[in-house]
Amino acid sequence: MITLYQPQPMFGLPSSSPFCLKLEAFLRWQSIKFVNKHALPFEGPYKKIPFVDYQGQRLGDSSLIIDQLLTDLNISYDKHLNLSVGHSFAKLMEEQMYWVMVYFRWMDQETWPILKKAFFGSVPKLIKPIIIHTARKQAKSALYGLGIGRLPVDSILSKAKIDLNALENQLKQSTFICGDIMTHYDLSIWAVLSQFMQSNFHIKLSDLTLDRPVLKDYIKRVNQQLAPYWQNSECTQIFNSKHETT
Ligand SMILES: N[C@@H](CCC(=O)N[C@@H](CS)C(=O)NCC(=O)O)C(=O)O
Numbered sequence: 665m666i667t668l669y670q671p672q673p674m675f676g677l678p679s680s681s682p683f684c685l686k687l688e689a690f691l692r693w694q695s696i697k698f699v700n701k702h703a704l705p706f707e708g709p710y711k712k713i714p715f716v717d718y719q720g721q722r723l724g725d726s727s728l729i730i731d732q733l734l735t736d737l738n739i740s741y742d743k744h745l746n747l748s749v750g751h752s753f754a755k756l757m758e759e760q761m762y763w764v765m766v767y768f769r770w771m772d773q774e775t776w777p778i779l780k781k782a783f784f785g786s787v788p789k790l791i792k793p794i795i796i797h798t799a800r801k802q803a804k805s806a807l808y809g810l811g812i813g814r815l816p817v818d819s820i821l822s823k824a825k826i827d828l829n830a831l832e833n834q835l836k837q838s839t840f841i842c843g844d845i846m847t848h849y850d851l852s853i854w855a856v857l858s859q860f861m862q863s864n865f866h867i868k869l870s871d872l873t874l875d876r877p878v879l880k881d882y883i884k885r886v887n888q889q890l891a892p893y894w895q896n897s898e899c900t901q902i903f904n905s906k907h908e909t910t
Contacts, residue, residue, distance in 0.1 A: 666696060667717040669703035671689050673899035674782055676864035682762060683726040684714040686855035690730055690848055692893035694739065727758075730848055741847055750842040750849030753831055757856040759870075764824045765859050768867035770803040771813070776868050782865075797821040817868070825872055832878045839885065846889050861909045862902045870910045880909045 668691065672833030679685040691698045697714075708715035710724040723729050733739070741747060764863035769779050808860055815910050831853070840846045841853055861868040861883055873879055884905075891903040901907050 666691065666698040667701055668698050668714060668797060669701050669708065669716065670700050671704065674865075676901060677858060677862060678897065678899045678902075680782075680859070680863070680865070681713055682758065682765075682852075682855040682859055683712075685717075685749075686848075687714045687726040688733065689730060689855065689890055689894075690733070691759060691850045693846075693851070693890060694733070694737065695893070696733065696737070697765045702795055704769060727852075734848070741842070742845065745842040745845060745847060747849070748848050749834065753834060753841050754849040754852035756827055757853045758833070761824065761827055761856050763807065763810055764820060764869055765856065765867065766803060767807055767812055767820060768860075768869050771807065771867070772798060772868060775865070776800075778865065781832055798869065821850075821868065821872065824869060828872060828879070835878050835882050840882075847885065850886055856882055858902065862907070863910075866910065873910060883909050887897045 668684075670679055670681065670688070677685060678688060688698075688700070690696075703713060703715070704790050705711050708724045708860060709722050714726055714729075715722060715724040715727055716733070717723075718729070723732065735839040747808060750768060769775055780796060784792060784799070787795050804813060804865045815823075834841065838844065840850045857873070857879060859865075859866055861879065886907070887903050887907070891905075894900050894903050
């Protein structure tokens with residue numbers, strides 16, 4: 665039995681972290697037995713969420729955990745699938761688009777108060793200002809280090825638009841990112857897109873996806889694949905076939 669550590673559901677999604685959402689989706693989809701425990705990043709081995717207890721060890725990093733499970737459970741994909749394409753787009757979403765999402769959650773004056781309340785609302789009053797100040801400073805410094813934090817907003821958005829165009833063009837050619845069968849790479853992509861296309865936390869990035877039927881249909885296809893594994897759980901409205909993407 666695996667213990668999956670992640671924060672509580674938020675913003676109309678099972679997780680406001682794409683990495684947690686992806687890992688939970690993977691465990692469910694592969695019918696791997698697990699229990700959810702609420703935790704914060706500083707408790708994890710790399711001071712990030714998600715992390716798991718698995719076979720007596722505490723492991724961090726969602727991709728490393730999934731790779732370990734793929735090996736241990738002998739899960740392999742059909743040779744006709746283009747796994748390199750899946751890997752590349754999953755990384756584009758997790759290493760690039762994720763940070764654009766972080767920027768528009770943490771640095772935008774309109775969204776920051778919403779995020780602050782949601783993330784830090786339950787922190788004790790006495791330490792709340794310092795915790796909030798430190799967390800935002802860390803986000804700002806990470807974004808500056810990556811370069812995104814140095815760009816004007818319009819440039820961040822136009823770069824994100826090019827990335828979404830590339831994803832959309834690829835998905836015009838196949839049902840899922842590697843071909844006709846869903847892989848864990850789809851879970852990476854879906855989990856990031858969900859943060860601004862299926863969440864009730866609207867950020868500027870969400871506006872870029874308004875007129876993108878290819879991405880919307882793709883999200884619905886992944887939702888459909890996952891829906892049977894996500895019953896009797898919290899925040900499952902996205903798996904309802906009537907749920908509308910942004
Ligand atoms: N590569 C890691 C990324 C995990 C990650 O960045 N998690 C974020 C939440 S979405 C986090 O814990 N951030 C807290 C921090 O950086 O201090 C993975 O795949 O698990």
